Amino acid sequence: MMTFSVKDLKMQFDGTTIFDHVTFTVQNDDWLTITGESGSGKSTLLRIIAGLVDATSGTITLDSKNQWDYDISTYRQDVSYAVQSAQLFGKTVRDNLDLPFQVRNQTPDVNRELTLLRAMDLPESFLDKDVHELSGGQRQRVGVARNLLFPPKVLLLDEISTGLDAETKKTIWALIQQMQDRYHFAILSVTHDGEEIKHANAIMTLEDGEATINERTN
Structure with a gap:
């Protein structure tokens, strides 16, 4: 059983406390959605968890091992961070889908890449499409x-469907739900979308620097 824990996490910036005493634990199949007003620190919290920003104090552990005791590349493979506007690189879609294999010193599996493209309702021809020709x-x-x-063991989703049309949202969330059902990873998501919040089995609200967690039964 995978266990990911955040304990007494505190973040200050220029003397101002963004949040304090943020504590929670998630395990396989958990889906924790983080809500709160703009500026409450939701995205900052995810960036700290992703290993992109240092917290002022507190600890983050994955399977009882401290975040900073991991090789950072290994940690980011286990705790994967998806952002609002995906940053693509290189020339083609293939360049981007080959990367996860390359960082693991594996030969890219074209069949797996094509399977995910189809699941995202994109034609196989997109594998060699110029990334600059893609819509948002x-x-x-x-x-x-x-x-x-x-x-991954933990998937971080930072408002990934903001600004997308309803059909694209439906496609993305259906695949994420399908993959979680199959691979049993935990999800930490930031969203303002009421429909997306329904996916969560727990809601954490950041307000006035404090975190409140409510379990969902439906």
């Missing part, structure tokens, strides 16, 4: 597919 929704689907080629 297409870029986001490729970015999320890249995160899911190797299912």
Whole structure:
């Protein structure tokens, strides 16, 4: 059983406390959605968890091992971070889907790449499509597919569907739910979308620097 824990996490910036005493634990199949007003620190919290920003104090552990005791590349493979506007690189979609294999010193598996493209309702021909020719929704689907080629232990989702049309949202969330059902990873998501919040089995609200968690039964 995978266990991911955040304990007494505190973040200050220029003398101002963004949040304090943030504590929670998630395990396989958990889905914790983080809500709160703009500026409450939701995205900052995810960036700290992703290993992109240092907290002022507190601890983060994955399977009882401190975040900073991991090789950072290994940690980021286990705790994968998807952002609002996917950052694609190189020339083609293939360049982006090959990357998760390359960082693991593996030969890219074209069949797996094509399977995820189809699941994202993108044609196989997109594998060699120039990334600069993609729409915003297409870029986001490729970015999320890249995160899911190797299912992590914890998937971080930072408002990944903001600005997308309803059909694209439905496609992305259906795949994420399907992959979680199959691979049993935990999800930490930030969203303002009421429909997306329904996916969660727990809601954490950041307000006035404090975190409140409510378990969901439906």
